[in-house]
Amino acid sequence: MHKTQHNNDLHTSQAARKRVRKRYQAQTRLKMAGLAAIAFAALSLVTLLYSVVSRALPALTESYITLDINLEKNVIDPQGNNDKDTIYSASYSKLVKTALKQKFPGLGRTEKRQLYKLISDAAAYELRNHVVKNPSLIGKTISFDLLADDDADLFTKGRLGKVTDISTSGLPRLAGATSYGEQVTIDIQSKAFNAGLDQVKQALAKHAGVIERQALNQQNAIRNMQEKLALVKTEEERTQLLARQKAFQDKYNHLMSQVNDLKARSSQTGGTEKLDTTLPSLFISLNGGVIKATQVSPDQIKGNVVVPLTSLKDVNANDWTLQLLTTPQDNRKITDNQIIWLGQLAKENRIIKTFNWHFFKSADASEPEEAGILGGLLGTFWTMLVTFSLAFPIGVMGALYLEEFAPKNIFTYLIEVSINNLAAIPSIVFGLLGLAVFVNFFGMPYSSSLVGGIVLALMTLPTVIIASRASIKAVPPSIREAALGIGASKVQTVFQHVLPLAMPGIMTGSILGMAQALGETAPLLMIGMVAFIVDPPTAVTDAAASLPVLVYLWADRAEVAFDMRTAAAILLLLAFLITMNGLAIMLRKKFERRW
Amino acid sequence: MLNVSIKTQGAEMNMQTNIADIENKVHNKIVSRDVDVFYGDKQALFGVDVDIPENQITALIGPSGCGKSTYLRCLNRMNDVIDICRVTGDILLDGYDIYSKDIDVVEVRARVGMVFQKPNPFPKSIFDNVAYGPRIHGLASSKSELEEIVETSLQKAGLFKEVKDRMDEPGTGLSGGQQQRLCIARAIATKPEVILMDEPTSALDPIATAIIEDLMDELKNNFTIVIVTHSMQQAARISQQTAFFHLGYLVEHGETNTIFTNPHDERTKDYITGRIG
Numbered sequence: 005m006h007k008t009q010h011n012n013d014l015h016t017s018q019a020a021r022k023r024v025r026k027r028y029q030a031q032t033r034l035k036m037a038g039l040a041a042i043a044f045a046a047l048s049l050v051t052l053l054y055s056v057v058s059r060a061l062p063a064l065t066e067s068y069i070t071l072d073i074n075l076e077k078n079v080i081d082p083q084g085n086n087d088k089d090t091i092y093s094a095s096y097s098k099l100v101k102t103a104l105k106q107k108f109p110g111l112g113r114t115e116k117r118q119l120y121k122l123i124s125d126a127a128a129y130e131l132r133n134h135v136v137k138n139p140s141l142i143g144k145t146i147s148f149d150l151l152a153d154d155d156a157d158l159f160t161k162g163r164l165g166k167v168t169d170i171s172t173s174g175l176p177r178l179a180g181a182t183s184y185g186e187q188v189t190i191d192i193q194s195k196a197f198n199a200g201l202d203q204v205k206q207a208l209a210k211h212a213g214v215i216e217r218q219a220l221n222q223q224n225a226i227r228n229m230q231e232k233l234a235l236v237k238t239e240e241e242r243t244q245l246l247a248r249q250k251a252f253q254d255k256y257n258h259l260m261s262q263v264n265d266l267k268a269r270s271s272q273t274g275g276t277e278k279l280d281t282t283l284p285s286l287f288i289s290l291n292g293g294v295i296k297a298t299q300v301s302p303d304q305i306k307g308n309v310v311v312p313l314t315s316l317k318d319v320n321a322n323d324w325t326l327q328l329l330t331t332p333q334d335n336r337k338i339t340d341n342q343i344i345w346l347g348q349l350a351k352e353n354r355i356i357k358t359f360n361w362h363f364f365k366s367a368d369a370s371e372p373e374e375a376g377i378l379g380g381l382l383g384t385f386w387t388m389l390v391t392f393s394l395a396f397p398i399g400v401m402g403a404l405y406l407e408e409f410a411p412k413n414i415f416t417y418l419i420e421v422s423i424n425n426l427a428a429i430p431s432i433v434f435g436l437l438g439l440a441v442f443v444n445f446f447g448m449p450y451s452s453s454l455v456g457g458i459v460l461a462l463m464t465l466p467t468v469i470i471a472s473r474a475s476i477k478a479v480p481p482s483i484r485e486a487a488l489g490i491g492a493s494k495v496q497t498v499f500q501h502v503l504p505l506a507m508p509g510i511m512t513g514s515i516l517g518m519a520q521a522l523g524e525t526a527p528l529l530m531i532g533m534v535a536f537i538v539d540p541p542t543a544v545t546d547a548a549a550s551l552p553v554l555v556y557l558w559a560d561r562a563e564v565a566f567d568m569r570t571a572a573a574i575l576l577l578l579a580f581l582i583t584m585n586g587l588a589i590m591l592r593k594k595f596e597r598r599w
Numbered sequence: 600m601l602n603v604s605i606k607t608q609g610a611e612m613n614m615q616t617n618i619a620d621i622e623n624k625v626h627n628k629i630v631s632r633d634v635d636v637f638y639g640d641k642q643a644l645f646g647v648d649v650d651i652p653e654n655q656i657t658a659l660i661g662p663s664g665c666g667k668s669t670y671l672r673c674l675n676r677m678n679d680v681i682d683i684c685r686v687t688g689d690i691l692l693d694g695y696d697i698y699s700k701d702i703d704v705v706e707v708r709a710r711v712g713m714v715f716q717k718p719n720p721f722p723k724s725i726f727d728n729v730a731y732g733p734r735i736h737g738l739a740s741s742k743s744e745l746e747e748i749v750e751t752s753l754q755k756a757g758l759f760k761e762v763k764d765r766m767d768e769p770g771t772g773l774s775g776g777q778q779q780r781l782c783i784a785r786a787i788a789t790k791p792e793v794i795l796m797d798e799p800t801s802a803l804d805p806i807a808t809a810i811i812e813d814l815m816d817e818l819k820n821n822f823t824i825v826i827v828t829h830s831m832q833q834a835a836r837i838s839q840q841t842a843f844f845h846l847g848y849l850v851e852h853g854e855t856n857t858i859f860t861n862p863h864d865e866r867t868k869d870y871i872t873g874r875i876g
Contacts, residue, residue, distance in 0.1 A: 411682065412682060480719070482715060482717060482719035483719060483721065483722075484680070485677065485680070485713075485715060485719065486715070486719040486720070486721060486782070486785075487721075487731075488677065488680060488708065489675065489677065489708060489712065489713035489714075489715070489786070490708065490709070490712065490731060490732040490735070490785060490786065490789055491705045491706070491707075491708035491709035491732065491735065491736060491789060492705070492731075492735055493705050496735055500731075501721060505722065
């Protein structure tokens with residue numbers, strides 16, 4: 005009876021219930037905190053991957069512009085003796101330019117330069133290689149795919165602003181001339197150009213906002229001056245401050261008058277606006293040509309012909325389009341003319357997108373469309389080769405000595421501690437060491453994979469030793485006893501039994517160490533593997549840049565096109581790391597099963 | 600009959616020490632005199648004198664930590680592996696001091712094989728397990744000779760019938776008792792003269808234990824066997840000679856029958872009757 009009573013007390017009393025509830029709550033809290041931590045980590049990873057992948061994807065394709073190129077004999081091989089050197093050194097860029105000029109005739113000097121900029125410099129080299137390989141083509145006209153410049157490529161990928169159709173209804177009437185650069189006036193009864201004008205007015209309102217903020221800054225400055233005036237002591241200071249206040253006031257008045265003007269223009273109905281490079285661009289396509297608007301009102305557009313018209317005939321509804329590009333020309337890297345030319349080329353199916361082979365086949369270059377990761381890949385390969393062939397054998401031998409042969413004394417203890425500390429040394433220090441010892445003292449080639457590999461090997465060595473020691477230690481002592489008990493010598497025991505059994509662990513540790521070295525940049529910067537290197541390295545003594553250093557270099561470049569290539573290179577680096585870690589896991593699993 | 604407590608120094612004495620042995624024409628395979636073992640500063644064995652007769656089973660018994668395993672491991676110099684371990688005194692194998700400077704420890708271990716407490720086959724095939732010893736000692740000049748050695752060793756260990764169809768399978772895949780017999784076969788394969796067994800059945804079930812005990816009885820015809828055991832019944836069942844260790848001292852040593860039925864020392868009696876240990 006007493007016992008039951010006691011049990012009841014223990015399990016059902018108010019205090020007991022409270023205790024249980026509290027315990028469960030604590031458990032739940034811990035679980036939730038763990039879940040939250042994992043969720044946060046997963047989210048960060050997904051965000052990182054998403055941002056890298058989404059930025060890298062556009063780098064997978066590149067644009068080519070197909071043009072008919074006349075391989076003129078008197079440019080390529082004027083003597084006609086089929087001499088290889090002559091063919092090789094001919095001016096192919098001249099041929100490319102000629103083809104472009106033929107496509108869009110009648111341009112002035114500035115426009116021509118803009119036109120030529122649509123095509124990459126590499127296009128001429130590719131044309132040259134094609135002709136050198138097929139000399140029989142000389143004198144013929146061929147259709148050749150010319151590599152587009154990075155900005156043209158970006159525009160076709162929609163990265164530098166998008167052109168949208170905003171109106172097609174109404175019957176435009178034309179007056180003016182049809183050829184390039186001529187002025188054309190287009191009238192329309194339906195006031196269909198209002199759509200374009202509205203966009204321009206929105207831009208004006210935005211400008212007004214920007215300038216108004218500047219004016220407010222001036223106002224703040226004036227207020228500041230007033231506060232200072234109240235505290236001023238000498239007359240001299242006072243006049244000085246008053247003068248400065250007046251300057252601010254003038255600036256303010258000037259800005260506000262601009263603001264008021266812009267606001268009035270943007271809020272009125274109708275009106276006429278002149279389009280300059282700070283305002284959105286309007287293009288009208290009709291009668292087989294394109295006109296860039298210079299002035300717009302609801303029922304009239306004045307503009308210049310960019311792509312020649314076939315005629316000045318009246319146009320039917322739906323046979324024309326009014327196109328808008330909201331980003332002003334000043335804010336983008338591609339001009340209105342270039343956009344219109346690209347649009348025209350696209351209309352003729354002369355722009356093709358292919359897989360970006362340049363990215364994988366070429367080394368670094370100053371132009372993004374020509375730049376590739378091959379140099380970085382090879383640099384990494386040579387560096388890793390040196391690193392592995394140094395760090396692995398030395399690390400494993402060191403670990404074997406420490407675990408199996410070294411006497412346990414203060415000296416070995418000091419070595420152990422030093423190795424563990426070595427693993428924690430900032431990698432840049434290893435770079436300094438490499439610079440001082442290998443480059444300066446031993447005179448090894450600067451910027452080379454050899455020095456980089458040695459430095460990274462030094463950095464990886466502690467990791468390899470620590471991992472190897474751990475897995476050598478993990479080999480059961482009974483195996484050693486078994487071998488020794490049969491009469492195997494120490495060396496036989498170690499190399500025929502201990503090492504093979506420890507190998508999966510050693511490999512895993514080494515691969516992880518290598519993966520760490522693969523992504524390392526800091527020490528490589530110190531020993532000069534950060535140079536701009538156009539030739540892929542062919543030996544360990546060649547100047548090279550490794551993949552992560554390439555990422556570092558590219559991330560610094562100004563061109564937008566390098567941004568996506570950087571992301572693609574990062575992706576590739578990540579892929580390598582994942583592959584290596586996967587390999588480590590695979591090795592471990594495979595050998596675990598076997599034994 | 601007893602050859603206890605005759606303190607002698609040096610190798611030249613060993614053949615002459617025991618009149619009874621000479622009368623029975625028993626050759627002492629291993630003779631140890633005044634063996635001290637130190638682990639660092641701690642002394643584990645104190646002046647142990649044991650004679651181990653040829654082609655007999657000598658059992659070393661005693662409570663945990665009494666030094667019987669330590670003594671066993673002195674007999675093939677397995678204590679060398681432990682850095683801090685130091686052995687003094689004489690251990691003579693067929694009259695030669697195995698601790699003398701010019702002796703090859705590998706040779707000693709080849710002549711004095713060992714089987715451990717826990718079966719420890721190499722993570723290799725059954726064949727390679729047995730063949731490893733002959734290979735490193737160059738006992739076989741051809742592949743067929745090696746195969747023959749492996750086969751006879753496995754036969755002697757009573758394992759051949761069970762594994763003859765799966766020689767390529769890993770030795771670690773066998774049952775505990777089979778693994779221990781594999782280890783015995785591995786020890787036999789190097790053609791030793793003495794086999795040391797350190798509690799070889801303590802990790803096995805009774806059936807596997809019985810098989811191994813029968814095996815030992817057969818093996819003693821060809822080998823001298825020294826076995827450390829926790830089980831007094833086992834010592835009584837299989838051994839001809841028994842040595843009782845206590846706290847690092849050899850308390851009593853003699854024929855198994857005498858030790859178990861008429862022990863001289865009080866401590867031996869206490870241990871056998873279960874009062875200490």
